[in-house]
Amino acid sequence: MPFAASVGLGLALRFLVPIPAGITLQAWSLLSIFVSAIAGAARLPAAAWSAVSPRGSIFSTVSE
Numbered sequence: 001m002p003f004a005a006s007v008g009l010g011l012a013l014r015f016l017v018p019i020p021a022g023i024t025l026q027a028w029s030l031l032s033i034f035v036s037a038i039a040g041a042a043r044l045p046a047a048a049w050s051a052v053s054p055r056g057s058i059f060s061t062v063s064e
Contacts (some may be wrong), residue, residue, distance in 0.1 A: 003040065030032025 016030035019025065 006036050006040035009039050 010032045019028045
């Protein structure tokens with residue numbers, strides 16, 4: 001459940017919250033990944049979340 005809540009928070013931020021003026025889509029996507037990582041770090045063991053979080057930006061192709 002903590003994993004789903006953390007990922008859901010990041011997805012909600014990315015797709016449901018309007019992007020502020022002056023912020024690029026790539027920057028907003030990276031912020032949502034960062035928020036999800038911080039939320040997950042508070043709920044999951046550090047080793048598990050540190051392995052999962054970087055994959056979010058890699059597989060979403062935001063870091064290109």
